[in-house]
Amino acid sequence: MTATNSMSSGISTELLRAADLTKRYGEDAAIAGVTFEAAAGEVLGVVGPNGAGKTTLLEALAGLIAADSGGVFWLGVALPSSRRKAAMFYLPDGVRPYQDRFTIEVLNFFAGIYRQSTAEIARVIAALELQQVLRKRVSALSKGYNRRLLLAIGLLTPQPVLLMDEPFDGFDLRQTRSIIEVMRKAAGHGRTFILAIHQLADAERVCDRFLLLAGGQVRGIGSLRELRTQTGIPQGSLEEIFLALT
Numbered sequence: 001m002t003a004t005n006s007m008s009s010g011i012s013t014e015l016l017r018a019a020d021l022t023k024r025y026g027e028d029a030a031i032a033g034v035t036f037e038a039a040a041g042e043v044l045g046v047v048g049p050n051g052a053g054k055t056t057l058l059e060a061l062a063g064l065i066a067a068d069s070g071g072v073f074w075l076g077v078a079l080p081s082s083r084r085k086a087a088m089f090y091l092p093d094g095v096r097p098y099q100d101r102f103t104i105e106v107l108n109f110f111a112g113i114y115r116q117s118t119a120e121i122a123r124v125i126a127a128l129e130l131q132q133v134l135r136k137r138v139s140a141l142s143k144g145y146n147r148r149l150l151l152a153i154g155l156l157t158p159q160p161v162l163l164m165d166e167p168f169d170g171f172d173l174r175q176t177r178s179i180i181e182v183m184r185k186a187a188g189h190g191r192t193f194i195l196a197i198h199q200l201a202d203a204e205r206v207c208d209r210f211l212l213l214a215g216g217q218v219r220g221i222g223s224l225r226e227l228r229t230q231t232g233i234p235q236g237s238l239e240e241i242f243l244a245l246t
């Protein structure tokens with residue numbers, strides 16, 4: 001795979017490529033032949049209803065589960081599972097790290113591991129509006145603040161790609177918008193986000209491109225404009241396009 005190949009599919013610089021990823025549980029394929037590319041600095045939404053295969057895809061990309069077939073490539077070179085951690089940081093849905101610790105301790109711990117400066121920690125805390133919960137234990141955080149903490153941890157990591165499962169669950173519209181702003185800024189600095197999202201309206205707000213999944217299969221991929229062209233629905237919302245393709 002070369003950069004030239006990737007240009008034909010709509011992105012200018014391929015960073016990551018999944019090729020024909022398949023994962024079966026028994027007779028059923030949770031994901032079947034999933035192929036896509038992601039560029040540096042883009043926000044790619046993996047979009048689909050419950051059971052579509054979004055989490056399985058993120059786990060297979062991160063190397064947490066072994067795909068039955070297919071591969072992952074980094075700048076055109078095969079990236080074995082053992083090396084995925086250096087390239088991608090995966091934030092699963094619904095985890096609460098270090099519950100009995102204070103929020104500030106957790107942030108300092110991760111900042112220490114990744115050798116981030118005090119200024120960088122302060123920047124991340126301010127961006128995610130975590131000031132008011134720094135002295136709370138993680139176990140006492142609301143669902144939304146726990147997600148902010150997870151995103152803060154993600155932003156402190158050095159991996160070029162952040163994989164996040166349902167990053168907006170538990171946020172109201174205003175909170176979702178403020179988190180989107182943080183993600184967009186990080187993407188502007190070259191971070192790549194691959195977000196599993198089941199709410200199409202949220203996905204439409206934040207993502208540059210969409211991988212539409214249903215029944216473990218890719219039903220469409222591209223920017224909203226490209227998907228509108230593909231489906232012949234010139235003013236279509238992501239929801240209308242998804243319904244047309246599935």
Ligand SMILES: Nc1ncnc2c1ncn2[C@@H]1O[C@H](COP(=O)(O)OP(=O)(O)OP(=O)(O)O)[C@@H](O)[C@H]1O
Pocket residue numbers: 025029030031048049050051052053054055056057198
């Ligand atoms: N460990 C497992 N064992 C058996 N089947 C599984 C396992 N994990 C996932 N599946 C199945 O694979 C399919 C895809 O599940 P997955 O969790 O990836 O979907 P999803 O799109 O993330 O769904 P949701 O939005 O509900 O989280 C589902 O049919 C699910 O039941």
